[in-house]
Amino acid sequence: MQLAVNIAVLAAIYALISCGYVLIYRATRVLSLAHGELMMLGAYGLYATASLFSGHPVAAVAAAGVLALAVGVLVYFALMWRMTGESVLAAVLATIALGILLRGLMALAFGTQTRHPLAELGWTNASIAVGEDAFVSGVGLVLVLATAAVYGLLFAFLRFTRWGIRMRAAGQNPLLAAQRGIGLHGIYALAWGLATFTGGLAGMLIASDAGLESTMVVIGLKAFPAALVGGLDSLAGALLGSIVIAAAEVLMVHHVDPLLSDVVPFFILLAMLIVRPWGFFGSREELDRV
Amino acid sequence: MSKQLTRIAACVAAAAALQAAPALAQDAYLIGVSGAMTGPVAGGYAPIVESMKAYLDHVNAQGGVNGKRVEIVIQDDQAQPSRAATNAKKLVAQDRVVLLVNTSLSSTYAPMVAESKRAGVPLFFAGGVCPPETYPPADPLQFCSTAYSANLDSEAALGFIKSSSSSPVRIAFAGMAIPLVRTGIEHAEKVAASLGMKTVGTQYSPPPAPDYTPFATKIKDADPNWVFSWSPWVSQVRTFEALRRLGWDGPYVTWAHLNAEEELARIKDGRFYVIGTNAFLEDNLPVHAEMRAVAHRAGLKYPTSYLTEGYVAGMVLEAALKKVSWPPTPQKVAAAMSNLKVDLRGLRGGPLEWTKDNHFRTAQYYRVWRWDPAQNRIVRVQDWKAIQAKR
Amino acid sequence: MTVPRASGYFRTRYAEDFALLDTRTRKAWAALFAAALLVYPFLAGPLALDLANQVLLGAVGAVALMLLTGYAGQISLGHAGLLAAGAFTTGILFKEFGAPFWVTLPASALVGAALGLIFGLPSLRLRGLYLAVSTLALHFIVIHLGAEYETKRGFSTGILVDPPSIGGWQLYDARAWYFVLLAAAAATVLFSLNLLRSKTGRAWRAIHGREAVAGALGISVHRAKLSAFVVSSMLTAVAGCLFAYFRGFVSVEAFSLFLTIQYVAMVIIGGMGSILGAVLGTVFVILFPYFIEWLMEAAGLAEELAAVVFAVNYSAFGLVMILFLVFEPQGLVGVWRRIQAWFLMWPFKQKPLAGTK
Secondary structure, eight states: OHHHHHHHHHHHHHHHHHHHHHHHHHHHSOOOTTHHHHHHHHHHHHHHHHHHTTTOHHHHHHHHHHHHHHHHHHHHHHTGGGGTTSOHHHHHHHHHHHHHHHHHHHHHHHOSSOBOHHHHHTOOOOEEEETTTEEEEHHHHHHHHHHHHHHHHHHHHHHHSHHHHHHHHHHHOHHHHHHTTOOHHHHHHHHHHHHHHHHHHHHHHHHHHHOBOTTHHHHHHHTHHHHHHHOTTOHHHHHHHHHHHHHHHHHIIIIIOGGGGGTHHHHHHHHHHHHOTTTTTSOSGGGOOO | OOTHHHHHHHHHHHHHHHHTSOOOOTTEEEEEEEEOOSSTTGGGTHHHHHHHHHHHHHHHHTTOBTTBEEEEEEEEOTTOHHHHHHHHHIIIIISOOSEEEEESOGGGHHHHHHHHHHHTOOEEEOSSOOOGGGSSSOOTTEEEOOSOOHHHHHHHHHHHHHHTOOSOOEEEEEEESSHHHHHHHHHHHHHHHHTTOEEEEEEEEOSSOSOOHHHHHHHHHTOOSEEEEOSOHHHHHHHHHHHHHTTOOSOEEEEOOTTHHHHHHHHOOTTEEEEESSOOGGGOOHHHHHHHHHHHHHTOOSOGGGGHHHHHHHHHHHHHHHTSOSSOOHHHHHHHHTSEEEOOTTSSSSOEEEBTTBSSOSEEEEEEEEEETTTTEEEEEEEEEEEEOOO | OOOOOSTTOOOOSHHHHHOSSOSHHHHHHHHHHHHHHHHHHHHSOHHHHHHHHHHHHHHHHHHHHIIIIIISOOOOSOHHHHHHHHHHHHHHHHHHHOOOHHHHHHHHHHHHHHHHHHHHGGGGTOOHHHHHHHHHHHHHHHHHHHHHHHHHHTOTTOEEOOOOEETTEEOOSHHHHHHHHHHHHHHHHHHHHHHHTSHHHHHHHHHHHOHHHHHHTTOOHHHHHHHHHHHHHHHHHHHHHHHHHHHSEEOGGGSOHHHHHHHHHHHHHHOTTOHHHHHHHHHHHHHHHHHHHHHHHHTTOTTTTTTTHHHHHHHHHHHHHHHHHHHOTTHHHHHHHHHHHHHHHTTSOOOOOTTOO
């Protein structure tokens, strides 16, 4: 039972992070390698608003969310729209460079100490019993619920709302979409905003659980295999990929060797790339096969 | 027209730029530091360097050492070996320092040791793990004041566990999956066996894990009545927090890193023990008042409790330089350091003593603390207990 | 292949199309440059010499990456992993068998080639970003194995490697290293230039342009891709072996993902699809942090900003990389060509002809 809970929490973390990769890739065909830094920025945003709105934790969380969304839109207009038309590699590199810049700036602004945004908000991370003998942390529970909510809303958004349909159209065929009067820059900025929001949310929740320090960047990278195994352009795939990777990792820790938990996602990824390179639900033509 | 022209220009410009660095004061003891000031691990090293510098500034303000200033040149190596190598070369060849200081990850040691040996400049490890060469029989050029030591720490911690438990000990170990920690924990397993403890499990978590619960679950399932973790702070404390959330309420012993005092007050758990060699601020020694004032004057942004380690290093440097007559040379500094006794004014359990073949310290003193929920403050569980350092 | 640029110079034979140095002026410049490189270590201070050594060592790895990414168009994020593979092969052979230089170097090259073959296989089915991620897997796996070795054998602070000895003479001095590394870098550059004007090199460029067309032209796409991976990985592993000897040690911490990013930055900032670009990029990336530090010192800010100088340095690197990507996508080589064109056209103001590469 505890294992199932562990898998659910880890899968929720991976899923919440990887949906950012998918959102950006789907709309703009760019893989954002600054996602880890943007997560961290989101978490620092929460830390900053928590001390700004001390006593009003809900307002602080809301402000941090809006901030993350705004940062994403800003990143697009300040940097990424200039990279349209450049090669994919150049765009990916721009995100790497952005990551380095952000990391330096965050070190300048916040130092290198570990911060605890949850304590700053005045909340504690209680332990909640699930069933007979399993426990989940309060933040872990919120993580699972938030991930479920984010995915539910994203599915609804992409399927039923006008902007969601435009975003899918822009992702499928930018030229045609533009000719039909869809403002691509607006769509792309929205994709970046949403991705940074979900990433920032993941960052805030991870920081609430475990404290906020520079290793968060690497955690962003660890969700990478999950997004790929599922298929980079499919949200459902990202969800399934996250569950598979999380399950493999948790079971590896429990039954085989914890030392292998770091490499097992990449072994699954390699196996997937050989058998079904476009992932569980990714579109096949996407791969541009030889 | 040729492409070669720019290359020449670039080389010449670079060479010129590097030669043009301003000369430092000639009437000062020059010390060169290569430290992890930025990068992923900076949090464990940058406070040490800054507090060491703040202490030496304080010494300078008081009139310096032997009437001369102590000048400290800091270079960032981002915990990258190539940068450390370049830093060491620059410090030795260009700044002509009489002593090299390393405050960084162990992966930066080899290139600095090589440079120190080549130039005959002593190398002082302040804040990174002490390399084996500083234990007896010590390398003539390498010295170390860092508090932690994989083998001695686990001996001290397991000794504490043994003495404070009446029932047979079923111990589990937790740590980060890095070579240094794994070597330390493997030693701890042997010590545990020799003390008649039963090791029920050992868990290594990858350097950053998004969630430590899976690792903690396995530890809990092994049903230990003690857990010892010797590792970077993240993995120590997150494993602990995950264990508590899983409902495990046994005693947990970890190493007291720079931020231990602050963290004890944050975690507020009565059975979370930290073992360490540096006195806590709440002792309120006279030297602590001085530390606060020095940190304030230097405008350091870290809590004062983070500064002890760097302060100790600064005191060691001051004491060593005091024994070096003017003009200083690397040979004189090495000779002074090979026979040194530093009064640390209560920051550690006893003086730091270096002899000809022991550049670690002759005796290491350990204290154990925990948070006392009843009194709502940190209490000492075990006072200074000496362990003789030999290898 | 170069395009004739001096006025009044026309190629009359096919062989001239393949010449690396076509005019007498260029030959003279090359000779002068070579002479400058040979004299440099006797004029430079120890720090400048060490930086030059780093640049030369970095250039071997950067040129290798340029062949793969800049010419054959295959994205790789496993560069640090390959360097580590070469360095660990050297370190392990040295520690376990006391193997000398002339055994470890070819062994590292072999390991590199084998890894290149294995991790080049996904490239037959994958393109672009998917490929990048599969090479990332290479990085994690090599680092995991390296850490296992270090732990199992108790080398927790890294494997120390003695300087290589050639006939009883130990290679230790920075100046001696300079010449060894210069030879290695020059050999790599010449090897790459030669390879690029051969059939293989042309095949790489063709698959970079369009795989389908390359296939239609009778180029074996599979073979070209795999050969690009094998050659690049082999050179990278050799660079890793040199690293182990030059630095005197090997440890997993030395091969972080940030190292990969630095190499990729060298290739990008230098300018894609140019060996000169790889070299210029290496010079830039390695010297840049020192330049910033020097700049801050010169501006007298070092004292005031002492606490943040390092974070500033880090941010500046990211910022410069962004500026290059946005404003000079062709990299340093693009700047260089523009300067060249300006001199060629002078006193006539004219944009360089499109397609002049």
